[in-house]
Amino acid sequence: MSELTVAIAKGRILDSFRILWEGSIGHWPIPNTSRQLWFPPTEQSPGMLIARARDIATLVALGVADVGVVGLDVLREYPTPDVLEVADLAISQCRVVIAGTHTDWPQGPVRIATKYPRIAGSFLNQHQIAGELVSLSGSLELAPVLGLASYIIDIVDTGRTLQEHDLFEVSTIMASSARLIANPAHFYTKPEVQEFRDRMVCIRKGEPYANC
Numbered sequence: 309m310s311e312l313t314v315a316i317a318k319g320r321i322l323d324s325f326r327i328l329w330e331g332s333i334g335h336w337p338i339p340n341t342s343r344q345l346w347f348p349p350t351e352q353s354p355g356m357l358i359a360r361a362r363d364i365a366t367l368v369a370l371g372v373a374d375v376g377v378v379g380l381d382v383l384r385e386y387p388t389p390d391v392l393e394v395a396d397l398a399i400s401q402c403r404v405v406i407a408g409t410h411t412d413w414p415q416g417p418v419r420i421a422t423k424y425p426r427i428a429g430s431f432l433n434q435h436q437i438a439g440e441l442v443s444l445s446g447s448l449e450l451a452p453v454l455g456l457a458s459y460i461i462d463i464v465d466t467g468r469t470l471q472e473h474d475l476f477e478v479s480t481i482m483a484s485s486a487r488l489i490a491n492p493a494h495f496y497t498k499p500e501v502q503e504f505r506d507r508m509v510c511i512r513k514g515e516p517y518a519n520c
């Protein structure tokens with residue numbers, strides 16, 4: 309284990325990855341209340357690096373971490389060519405959707421608030437919607453309430469947050485879940501990187517590693 313470093317996105321992915329980890333590796337080295345961002349490798353556990361979601365692919369591409377765990381939504385919004393997507397971990401599942409104050413498809417020039425300008429931009433192009441994007445980094449649901457935009461493009465899980473703000477889904481743009489990514493050189497030269505991927509895939513399928 310000591311040869312491996314795993315970079316994990318903070319937030320929901322970290323919480324759900326913990327469950328996968330405890331089923332496959334066992335010992336989870338991060339105390340609940342810890343604010344520490346780097347956990348050196350031990351006999352029982354790889355090194356763990358906790359970082360912002362959009363930085364995970366950069367850390368893996370540069371080889372600071374061998375593998376990373378990050379949402380597909382983030383990988384598509386901030387493409388980093390120098391990493392391999394080696395497994396769909398099927399955790400942290402969500403959808404990127406366009407939502408508005410009603411379910412009608414946008415008509416005419418509209419303003420759309422989003423924290424995904426790249427994904428939103430290609431959706432508008434693809435559907436030839438004359439939209440003006442407003443980039444926000446959070447609390448997107450407030451944009452229609454404040455009259456800032458009539459639609460938002462954001463991630464949705466249960467849909468409760470949309471509901472609480474009287475917003476309705478118009479269309480799903482993409483499905484997302486946490487992906488395991490790897491540094492290509494490390495993936496092909498360090499056996500422990502592929503072994504880690506295999507373990508994660510087994511546990512995701514609900515199979516004990518020894519049976520794979």
Ligand code: AMP
Binds near residue numbers: 319
């Ligand atoms: P929900 O009310 O369950 O639809 O959750 C929506 C809120 O949770 C949104 O504000 C999202 O930003 C956030 N969210 C939902 N799923 C995820 C995810 N997989 N990763 C990160 N944030 C998420």
